[in-house]
Amino acid sequence: MAHTRKQVAGWTAATIAVLVFALFPVFWLLMLSLKKPSTLNDGRLIPSSWSFENYKSIFQQDVFNRALVNSIGIALISTVIAVVLASMAAYAIARLEFPGKVLILTAALAIAMFPPVSIVGPLYNLWRNLGLFDTWPGLIIPYMTFTLPLAIYTLSAFFREIPWDLEQAAQVDGATPGQAFRKVIAPLAAPGMFTTAILVFIFAWNDFVFAFALTSTKNAQTVPAAIALFPGASQFTQPTGSIAAAAMVVTVPIIVMVLLFQRRIVAGLTAGAVKG
């Protein structure tokens, strides 16, 4: 379908408009992060003088470094647990017929869709009583509520793509069901597991509500929560520059990862939608 010049121009204009709308805040943040702290409120978008002072200062603070460590650790552990558990569940769901299968799936989906904001209150109390407040497990466990359903759904779509004949051939060849899974199915599902891991990691990394409500100190505070509580230079100044710099540090890796693996991510989300 050939596009006329006018059409191409029109589409380009529209695309630019959307891009600007979506990326402007990010661009603004980037500019803010590169400004000298003293020029933060001078009303200019592009800094008059560039400086990495904001970046230096956040890394000097223990708060941010610990928050980074917490974020990476908690997100990674959540991802690993979610993918391992979900692959077992997804395998069962894709292969077997058992009573309550639909119920389990529906329940998982319902739990994932439940607004986190409404459960943080009770969860806060519960965690304080159990001593899980401000700990890594204290965040990893609630993260399971949305990472597991997401992982199960994505992975079962991948598993369904793998023909059952292969496991049967493996069994006839002398494999136990466990060996059949490890040697035949898992290698074939590896791309699916990888994609699921990426998706889950992004969700866990970006979470704010749980992190903010269930942590208080550098023991377990993740970056989104930490940024919100950045101390300023004095009681009256906003730590805008530090926030901007921290936000950049936290967002850029994710953007890079998404750009690198975007094809896989789309494949993961649409797997099983169309046969073949």
Added chain:
Amino acid sequence: MAEIEFVDVVKRYPDGFEAVKHMNLEIRDGEFVILVGPSGCGKSTALRMIAGLEDITEGDLKIGGEVVNDLAPKDRDIAMVFQNYALYPHMSVRDNMGFALKLRKEKPEEINRRVTDAAKVLDLEQHLDRKPANLSGGQRQRVAMGRAIVREPKAFLMDEPLSNLDAKLRVEMRAAVSRLQQRLGTTTVYVTHDQTEAMTLGERVAVMRAGILQQVASPRELYENPKNLFVAGFIGSPAMNFFAGSIEADGIRTPMGTIPFADELRRRLEQHGSGSRQAIVGIRPEDFEDARFAPEGHRGWTFDAHIELTESMGSEIYAHFDFEETEQLEAEELRELQEDAGTADVPQSGTSGHAVARVDAASEVRPGATARLWLDTNKLHLFDPSDGSSMTRPKEAEPAVA
């Protein structure tokens, strides 16, 4: 190497459907047995029960004399070739073939030796390091067979392995399978819906329908002495022609006239009862001929037929002729057979039917004209309309079910 025995085996699904009903079959060590039948007859289910991929609801399955109902597939030491090959896509041909041996923790030299030997037999040597996705259908099929051979199992199970190949390749592979089995001497159970494969490959063929074994015999026996209407109509291509008729004192009344009894036929008929009764008359297209080319000295019956259509094959001509039914026969069996064959929806006008005769290539039969045809009265098959059983099968023939 081992015998496989089905003892009164039943496969019933939770919703009550019985895929296999009281199956009794003995497969001797080293035998090549074919399970053949229309779609849904239970042959694949029976095969998978031998493999252990389906549970057995009732009865016993024995391999090598031992009851193996509860034995996992991996402990049964049988190899299976699947219809769509089920090759492991992420492994090379060499690894595919060696997978089972690696699981058994065989020594690498032994694995290598067996894989190379099998590859040589199957002409796969230059493909050993390629992945299945890069192979053609025929090559993949050979890899699937190689995977089975390498294991030197007690038995080979093959589930319609040739049905995904094109016609020409199928003919070549059929011969290859046959040669392979003869060379290795391993017990083989082969499932197919194609009666040509069944006839050309099997030492013994088990015809199944709706979960019940109809007849188990050599291909020749099935062709010459079918036990019932279904087997008669299933084996042989083009299929046997069926006419409504009756047995009278002076002969067999058919749309082609009243055919006097041949002695042999009369003898066999008497073994199955006496008196006038209705019958379904079956004659194979091959047992017709153009009257001018009828073999000398052969007892036969000539009649006039109105030729509707001819199909010239080069080596012979198939002449389709129509006839008026003289008997009105309510034959449940005949109807079911038509349904199985898929011809039930073909409109038949009124009480007429049509049949196919195979005549000599030099014959001058033409569509639209009347031709003088001859049929071999020794090759008439008569079936009881109530249950389709044969009334002309010699009683001293091989037992119907081994």
